Amino acid sequence: MKLDTKAYGPVEIEDKQILAFPRGLLGFEEYTRFALIDAHKKPFFWLQNLDEVRIAFILIKPSIFHDDYDPGLSREDLDELGNPEAADLLVFAIVTIPESGPMTANLQGPLVINRKTGKGAQCISPKDEYRTKHDILEEMAARRE
């Protein structure tokens, strides 16, 4: 199907790219249907809402910049996703690219997706070490040292 996207205008997407977030995202509970699209630049993805073109989030896999990220999902979080096997569980962080200042990723409220069922949720990590603004480039640079 053809989807109007915030980043790239109309884009052809496949059914397997469509995801359901039954609870929406925090503060955006009314938007529940999304498509996961590869951004034109790696290592980013776009989570584009199907019903409202302006609702689109840039995503990154935390493993790209942060070692051993484990959001500490609860039994209930996993139940909500239909208890995916580890191989079917995708974890993303939402990226913010401000007009000025560093590009950051939110590791405190990760998006978790069951790849098999296409069901997703925004979880709240119970771990204090994760914040809503991790400087992506700084953490990548620190890791190389």
Next chain:
Amino acid sequence: MLILSRKKDQKILIGDGIEIWVVDLRGDTVKLGIKAPKEVKVYRQEVALEIQAANQAALSSSLDLPFPDVEPPEHKTD
């Protein structure tokens, strides 16, 4: 709004499944124990609000994605 006084170890019950009790009191900090059914999510308010604000900020991100000037390492998730 209902306001109740509780001493240490005293409980409040909400409906059938939710229990809240005072575990400890120290200075201006109250430590609470909370038991709730699994479908009831319990968060610190400021954490949920912070994530909401971060989601809002993320929406106004530049559409022009910066290309990281460091090579992403091979990652293990898939």
